[in-house]
Amino acid sequence: MKAVRIHAYGGPEMLRYEDAPLPQLNPDDLLIRVRAAAINPVDWKIRAGYLQGFLNHPLPLTLGWDVSGEVIEAGPEVTRFKPGDAVYTRPNIERDGGYAEYIAVKASEAALKPAKLDHDHAAAVPLAALTAWQALIDVAQLQSGQTVLIHAAAGGVGSFAVQLAKVRGAKVIATASAVNVGLVMALGADEFVDYTRTRFEDVAKEVDVVFDTIGGETQERSWSVLKPGGILVSVVSPPPETIAAEQGVRSAFVFVQPSGSQLDAITRLIDEGRMKPILHTVLPLHEARQAQVISQGGHVRGKIVLHVAD
Numbered sequence: 361m362k363a364v365r366i367h368a369y370g371g372p373e374m375l376r377y378e379d380a381p382l383p384q385l386n387p388d389d390l391l392i393r394v395r396a397a398a399i400n401p402v403d404w405k406i407r408a409g410y411l412q413g414f415l416n417h418p419l420p421l422t423l424g425w426d427v428s429g430e431v432i433e434a435g436p437e438v439t440r441f442k443p444g445d446a447v448y449t450r451p452n453i454e455r456d457g458g459y460a461e462y463i464a465v466k467a468s469e470a471a472l473k474p475a476k477l478d479h480d481h482a483a484a485v486p487l488a489a490l491t492a493w494q495a496l497i498d499v500a501q502l503q504s505g506q507t508v509l510i511h512a513a514a515g516g517v518g519s520f521a522v523q524l525a526k527v528r529g530a531k532v533i534a535t536a537s538a539v540n541v542g543l544v545m546a547l548g549a550d551e552f553v554d555y556t557r558t559r560f561e562d563v564a565k566e567v568d569v570v571f572d573t574i575g576g577e578t579q580e581r582s583w584s585v586l587k588p589g590g591i592l593v594s595v596v597s598p599p600p601e602t603i604a605a606e607q608g609v610r611s612a613f614v615f616v617q618p619s620g621s622q623l624d625a626i627t628r629l630i631d632e633g634r635m636k637p638i639l640h641t642v643l644p645l646h647e648a649r650q651a652q653v654i655s656q657g658g659h660v661r662g663k664i665v666l667h668v669a670d
């Protein structure tokens with residue numbers, strides 16, 4: 361099969377579109393014919409070697425952990441899916457990924473894809489929507505009537521977070537640059553902060569939850585907008601617990617985990633018309649290098665998708 365792999369860590373030039381062996385199937389796996397795979401910042405962070413201390417990848421490695429496609433074969437222990445099912449998944453990041461014509465994933469990490477979406481749009485959902493779900497619902501336990509500040513609301517994770525927070529009945533204050541005001545308000549945000557012109561602390565006060573998708577100075581400045589007992593959830597860098605304690609608030613770091621059952625719930629929200637992916641652009645598989653360069657630029661609106669097969 362064709363795949364985009366790395367044989368060593370480094371820049372975008374390390375990505376090679378090449379022949380690769382078909383994935384090996386475990387008894388509880390699905391073999392999926394990939395129709396589309398989405399790009400996430402973790403892809404180029406892994407390519408660059410930033411996560412070497414954290415993940416133990418053998419090389420060569422196929423990148424990309426956001427996939428939509430069709431089940432070709434189900435292992436003998438799989439009861440939920442059958443060949444021909446259209447599924448989507450954010451699989452285990454320790455295995456070969458989805459910049460490829462085929463991928464093997466644990467059946468428990470997959471769900472039937474939303475009927476409303478074609479494969480290009482479906483591939484844009486799992487990783488970012490699961491991240492928003494696990495941060496806002498599992499960890500922050502966002503409730504109706506609460507206020508949440510969502511940083512980078514026009515990005516992959518942020519665009520799902522805004523929609524999910526509205527499904528929960530929360531008030532959303534969203535940050536992005538001016539070019540994205542229309543998009544973010546259309547997703548349901550109640551207030552928009554153009555972070556290039558306005559300090560978000562001047563607008564957001566006494567919020568229940570901060571969702572930090574930026575880290576660094578943005579995280580440091582975010583403590584002051586929380587009400588006592590509020591929570592800062594980061595998906596970029598673990599917020600220091602000592603600062604949380606000093607401020608009388610809580611903090612958490614989330615690293616997204618695969619979950620077929622949460623994807624089932626996300627499928628329902630999408631098919632009910634309550635959530636949707638935003639596509640920045642769709643490129644062919646062999647342009648994965650270009651796709652990662654765009655992602656690394658830091659100003660993607662929604663998601664970049666690699667179209668793998670019709």
Ligand SMILES: NC(=O)c1ccc[n+]([C@@H]2O[C@H](COP(=O)([O-])OP(=O)(O)OC[C@H]3O[C@@H](n4cnc5c(N)ncnc54)[C@H](OP(=O)(O)O)[C@@H]3O)[C@@H](O)[C@H]2O)c1
Nearest residue numbers: 401491512514515516517536537573595614615616659660
């Ligand atoms: N821990 C986990 O499990 C996990 C899971 C998913 C993602 N992540 C991490 O979370 C981060 C976000 O991921 P993503 O997929 O959402 O990234 P992304 O789609 O590449 O984010 C791009 C967005 O960031 C916005 N942005 C850039 N600088 C900003 C700032 N200072 N304030 C507000 N918005 C800003 C841009 O808006 P403008 O163009 O308007 O500036 C753009 O829309 C990445 O670092 C990623 O690795 C972690």
